[in-house]
Amino acid sequence: MPGQVRAIFKKWFWNTYDYLGTLILVNILWVLCSLPVITLPMAMSGLFRVTNRIAAYEETGVRDFFSGIRDNIWRSLRLCGAFAAVLLLLIINILFYLRIMALWSWTGAILSGAMIWLVMFVGLLGIYCFPLLGQRETSTWQIIKTGMFLVLDNARYSIGLLMVGLAILMVSLLSGVGILFGGVAAIGVLCSTGLREIQKQYEISETDEVSDKEEARGWRDLFRPWEYQ
Secondary structure, X not given: OHHHHHHHHHHHHHHHHHOHHHHHHHHHHHHHHHOOHHHHHXXXXXXXXXXXXXXXXXXXOHHHHHHHHHHHHXXXXXXXXXXXXXXXXXXXXXXXXXXXXXXXHHHHHHHHHHHHHHHHHHHHHHHHHHHHHHHOOOOHHHXXXXXXXXXXXXXXXXXXXXXXXXXXXXXXXXXXXXXXXXXXXXXXXXXXXXXXXXXXXXXXXXXXXXXHHOOOOOHHHHHOHHHOO
């Protein structure tokens, strides 16, 4: 597991580095598309079309953001709606159980704690569901079931991805400009790369045929990128 985690983060770094310019533009488009929250599903479907292609070592550009919206908007709407409904229900339950702690302290604490763990599980589920949305033409329910299986079967790996994703989000928010110029896109690349790597152990990745494009990279490539072919 530690070696797998190091490999995923190394690939995520180079995937982000290689497409930094594209990701900045895609991130700006994501922010513009999601300013009215109701259009967030549109932004998500476009973002993960681009990041999935990056993780699969396929050529991509801003045009794929718009093709992703065209192809996946309705499934993205259903998926985002399902996540929003579940999260809203869990938050309402947490607030309710916190209120009853004055009367039944242990009961309220246990139940509210359980709801918080479920919120975390939903966050873990999102790591895989949104990349799966752009990868497969399957139903929303099938995407959710696949995501649940991957989370439960790879709990530590999934928690690691979530923690890094939250760290990127926090740094982006604190910097102010990060959330506009790359933070969300970097998280998208992390999720897409993480999904692709974890699929390899089940031999269900749809991008195995391009694995030969994955080349060893070192710090020299960071300062001398023209030598990378």
